[in-house]
Structure formats: C-alpha cells, structure tokens
Amino acid sequence: MLDESPARAAQAILMAAREGVLEAQALLGQILLEGQGIAQDQPLAVRWFDIAARGGHSMARNMLGRCHEHGWGCPADAGVAAAHYRQAAEAGLDWAMYNYANLLATGRGVVEDQVQALGFYQQAAELGHAKSMNLLGRYLEEGRVCPADPLAARDWYRRSAVGGDFRGQFSYAAVLAGEGNVDEALVWLHKALAAGNLNFLRVAAPALASASDPRVRSMANEYTRRLTELEQPVPL
Numbered sequence: 485m486l487d488e489s490p491a492r493a494a495q496a497i498l499m500a501a502r503e504g505v506l507e508a509q510a511l512l513g514q515i516l517l518e519g520q521g522i523a524q525d526q527p528l529a530v531r532w533f534d535i536a537a538r539g540g541h542s543m544a545r546n547m548l549g550r551c552h553e554h555g556w557g558c559p560a561d562a563g564v565a566a567a568h569y570r571q572a573a574e575a576g577l578d579w580a581m582y583n584y585a586n587l588l589a590t591g592r593g594v595v596e597d598q599v600q601a602l603g604f605y606q607q608a609a610e611l612g613h614a615k616s617m618n619l620l621g622r623y624l625e626e627g628r629v630c631p632a633d634p635l636a637a638r639d640w641y642r643r644s645a646v647g648g649d650f651r652g653q654f655s656y657a658a659v660l661a662g663e664g665n666v667d668e669a670l671v672w673l674h675k676a677l678a679a680g681n682l683n684f685l686r687v688a689a690p691a692l693a694s695a696s697d698p699r700v701r702s703m704a705n706e707y708t709r710r711l712t713e714l715e716q717p718v719p720l
Contacts, residue, residue, distance in 0.1 A: 488519025509536035510544040526557030545572040546580040562593025582616045598629045599605035614647030650679040685711040
C-alpha cells in the first residue's frame with residue numbers, strides 16, 4: 485500500500501499508531517524519517533520510535549540508535565546510540581547486533597572491543613544477516629582476535645554474497661579470483677557494482693586497479709564510471 489498509494493497508507497498508519505498499534509508506531513517513525521507519503525519530520529520520527537521502543541518494539545529501538553548515531557532529528561551521540569543498539573541486540577535483533585558490533589569495532593560511543601564485536605557479528609550472521617556474514621568472514625580471514633580460518637571465511641563470504649550484500653559479493657569475488665576462478669569472480673563483481681554505494685565504490689575501484697588479473701583489473705574502469713555517475717548532483 486505504501487508503494488501504490490503512499491499518502492493513503494500514511495494516513496492509515498497514523499490512525500493505527502494513535503490507537504496504540506505497536507507495529508504502526510514503529511512504521512510511522514520510519515515514514516516520517518524518510519518522508520514517505522507524509523511530510524518528512526525527523527524529530528517527530530524519533531518521538532514515535534521512542535514510543536514504539538518503550539512498547540517493546542526491537543526494530544524501533546534499533547532505529548532510535550540509528551537516529552542518535554547519525555543525528556537524524558536529534559543531536560548525534562554515539563554513546564546513546566550504543567545503548568539503544570545493545571538493548572535491541574540483547575532482545576535478539578540481528579540488525580542491532582550488527583550496528584552495535586560496528587561501534588564496538590571502531591570504538592565509537594563505547595570502548596573498542598574487537599572480541600565483543602566479533603561475537604555480535606557472529607550472532608547476527610548465524611541469524612542470517614548478510615552484512616554480518618561478510619564481516620565475520622573478514623575476522624576469520626585475517627585471524628583478528630580469533631584463529632585464522634580461510635575455509636570458514638570463504639564460506640561466510642559466499643553466504644553473504646548469496647544473501648545480497650554487495651561487500652560480501654566483492655569479498656567472495658576476491659577469494660574466487662585468488663583461486664583462479666576469474667569467470668565466476670567477474671559475475672559477483674558485476675553484482676556488487678550494481679548494488680554498491682558511494683563509500684564502497686570509492687574503496688573498491690582502487691583495489692580492483694591493483695588486481696593481478698587483467699580482466700579483474702579492467703573492472704576498475706566500470707567501478708570508476710559508476711562512482712562518477714553517483715557523485716553527480718541530482719538535477720532539481
């Protein structure tokens with residue numbers, strides 16, 4: 485309904501939220517945050533996420549963390565974000581485990597703790613969270629605060645790629661190329677290119693430019709072209 489008639493859907497969500505429907509309260513926060521079918525109002529989004537989170541909605545609690553981490557509708561405060569992420573993670577939400585692990589891994593808002601970060605990435609990965617699968621693979625590949633296990637890393641990269649994470653697709657492609665399976669690596673590199681965001685492309689393009697295989701190296705040009713397209717300002 486949000487796709488077909490966003491304004492009508494937003495009104496229905498608003499009515500249900502006011503009547504105390506927990507899922508509607510969380511969804512109202514999301515559409516207010518994005519301005520989907522309703523005027524964008526990030527501070528009001530934070531209020532509805534807070535109402536839903538107090539009612540026990542874990543994703544709303546996670547979104548409160550996102551708002552506080554990025555300063556959406558409230559002052560940016562990684563420490564407050566970490567507290568929300570941890571609460572939602574302990575309630576079993578994979579996205580919150582991933583977000584909390586990111587803060588632990590980088591020491592933002594919390595004391596850096598790679599062991600805890602790895603633990604939360606692993607929990608989320610085992611729940612099927614594709615982005616966490618890729619990061620778990622990286623820890624295992626590098627032997628960071630755990631024994632190095634290239635075979636396990638390869639499997640997590642594969643599962644992340646199949647799960648649709650563009651960074652996982654890139655990681656899996658790198659493993660395949662290293663094994664000499666360049667044809668399959670190129671398939672995954674094209675998938676990662678199609679889905680990747682600006683930050684990813686900025687890192688991936690130079691990495692490809694230094695690849696040993698000429699077919700993989702030529703992908704750097706495609707990544708750079710896509711990067712240039714995304715960096716162009718959107719016409720008003």
